[in-house]
Amino acid sequence: MKKGDHLFLVDGSGYIFRAYHALPPLNRKSDGLPTSAVLGFCNMVWKLMQDARNTSVGIAPTHFAVIFDYSSKTFRSDLYPEYKANRSAPPEDLIPQFGLIRQATVAFNLPCIEMEGFEADDIIATYCRLACEAGGDTTIVSSDKDLMQLVGPTVRMYDPMKDRRISIPEVIEKWGVPPEKMIDLQALTGDSIDNVPGVPGIGPKTAAQLLEQFGDLDGLLARASEIKQDKRRESIIANADKARISRELVTLKNDVPLKEGLDDLILHAADGPKLIGFLKTMEFTTLTRRVAEATGTDIGDVQAAPVTIERADTAHGPDVGAGAPPAAAAAGDAAKPAQPPVRAEDTPPQGDTPSLLSALRLEKAAALKIDPSAYTAIRDAAALKAWIAEVNEAGILALEAETTSSDPMKAELIGLSMAVAPGRAVYLPLAHKNGNGDLLGGGLLADQVPVREALALLKPVLEDRAVLKIVQDMKYDIVVMSRHGIEVAPFDDTMLISYVLDAGTSGGHDLASLSEKWLGHAPASKKELAGSGKSAVGFDQVDIERATAYAGEQADLALRLWQLLKPRLAAKGLVSVYERLERPLVPVLARMEQRGISVDRQILSRLSGELAQGAARVEEEIYGIVGERINIGSPKQLGDILFGKMGLPGGSKTRTGQWSTSAQLLEDLAAEGHELPRKIVDWRQLTKLKSTYTDALPGFINPATNRVHTSYALAATTTGRLSSSDPNLQNIPVRTAEGRKIRTAFIAEKGHKLVSADYSQIELRVLAHVAEIPQLKQAFADGADIHAITASEMFNVPVAGMPSEVRRRAKAINFGIIYGISAFGLANQLSIPREEASAYIKRYFERFPGIRDYIEETKAYARENGFVETIFGRRIHYPEIRSSNPSIRAFNERASINARLQGTAADIIRRAMVHMEEALEKAKLSARMLLQVHDELIFETVEAEVEATIPVVRRVMENAPMPAVSMSVPLHVDARAADNWDEAH
């Protein structure tokens, strides 16, 4: 090897696992032999040999080798017996592929290198050193962090699956340290997969910071006492030995006694017939053809070459432990019948009745073929004007905003897709960029109508009362468009129509699910267009042609679904649910989300500090009792310590066979006098509050508005409730004093107050109304203590002077009814024997026979119809209510009992929200709704109007069922104002 030569080292073992998991399963057609990893490997090697210049590598190889692990037993196991000890056997269908990939390597005319007692990584390290000494360059084909220590001026890595080059800057970017410090970093962080211990509590971020500060691991260990953070310092001092042994484990050996020298790795031209013979045997038709073309071989001249297929018990692939089960299907076995093809065909839409099926067929016959290539892009103002004329003619317009973010408060508008009839869709690109953009908005692609001009042209149509806009998930588009000064109306929302028709049936209400369900068509996914996870790009980076096909289809599908679904609302008597409870709530919620709520950063930061201190203190106490520094956050480790090492009693197992460490169980142990469980419960509370709330919330403060904007989902629950996410503001702590402090951070603007108004016992009131229970109705009419009345009825004790325990039990039963009571659940809740719980329920039904009737009637109705209804007519489906499995059936029965109550309560507050804005406006009040938490509404209002606002809010909420339904039980709303949410609640 000489200067200018280039050595490629492929980490064969690493690639096998990655390819196996990343690629869809693939089986040889003739006999089902699994081959996805083999094909991935062959494609990758072929590509590297053909066009390394065209990939991120940029250089063609002169030397090439594929390196494999020989077995899991290496010198490291002697150093540290636990090393890689918890590796399990590879998946069954991967086992035969280890051998095949070695044979593929040989077929490619490439050296296939492995060495007993050493890992592939050590061999790679040794070749790296040799190549470097000879003056050559090296590319390691792998993305394994264990190899990053080898990166240097002449050595880089290449990730073939992401086409990404990893050299010194990329290592620094990813890990915060240069390659030569990777060993020390790994020694500190450890590796749970390989069982490298590291130092507990030190992750990559901390490790990088420490190495920056102290130079290297030895420096750090020598001067560990200087570390300021108590816990960190002690952990490092206590675990110095672990760090040193970890360093030995992760340091790659670069003096492996190799059989093949660098000259043995010189790359030879592919032997066409030999390679094609192998590929033919594997039945890789596309690759076979490509290789044949490139090598000038006639495929017909080549016979498929025999291959050897190893069974698990003979293969010496890495990590195939001695205890690995033999592969069930040694795939070449001729006696085995061919397995079914693995790439499953699209399943046809499911209908549950013959009439639905036939209706489906009719519609599908009527539906035009969906052809994304037929959509066009609007590239100038003249075309846009022509399109607008077409829209006015049609009177309907399906619409979707294409943006850069799923958060509508941050999303930049990139384009609009529009459709006026099935198959007649266009895409209007507005802000697609070429990737070379600068801060001044350069990089904008040519031939796009300027945003301002386009929106000015579109605004009249989008706001035209005579043009119905059809949108899938309108709330998102309302927020985005209103940020551009356009109030889109009127509209229909296909997601909400589906939700009203089909809440509770399987499948979501998103466009892709609806398209598959009703049109039998899987739309192009955004993932395919823009990638996913870290490598995702903004929609502005998608080229306009591909964006047109994708976006046009979205609008086309929304339009077709609307045509299909809208008539069904009337057919099923659900128009008023849609028009009164769903559609009008959309703009209301859009405004609430846009307003957001003010959150005090300083309060949260102070709380975070307090919680951190508290948690650290409890943590030390726990370590003191346990005697080692376990990860308290790991239920697995915790279970082992509590019930194994410390031998605490009881302990049930979860369904995965782990010890249960639930709060309930730990509380019980604490009650028996054990001190450790109490501390664990405390620790969990502190860390939960910190991670979920005080640490996370500041990250949701929108820099532009300085407020937190949650997102409400209208179609996420089965019962009609809303849900809140990003952040979820419907589960902010309230039960404990510690938790409630978080609510003090939710504050009113200066000169304003927060008003909180919540329904009292709304679900029990609904129960009293629908089940017509005289005693409960009377109690609510009298404004009495409902749980005390229940207890008094059941146990014949007077309300005055009632022991709190008696009332508590009655309260649990009342809640139990709402949840579709079971003796098992009640017994759990009250920590009493199941027989006793049964007796309570029996007694309850004797005193309130109307409730038993209500329950039985609900079950019978659900069984008969497959759904239940709220008093406003909302339908909630329970397709499994007739299941032959008793536990599934019972679950559906309980859920349906609950759904009538929870759903009715949800409908009531929806109606209140729909009526609220108009009532406030009429009363000339400036109060604004900010949040909804199922039975509570939170407003912000100027201080001077607080007193006038509360009665209006209360009136709207208490009268919300009217005039649709007149309830026989009064609703009661408590409301108060304060500077923060804690005091207002």
Place this chain on the structure above:
DNA sequence: ACAGAAGCTTA
């Protein structure tokens, strides 16, 4: 990277 389990928060 991502999925699932466990655990915890709310009404």
Place this chain on the structure above:
DNA sequence: GTAAGCTTCTGTT
């Protein structure tokens, strides 16, 4: 016993 969403850990990369 009902209805949700988020974080951490774990186990496959």
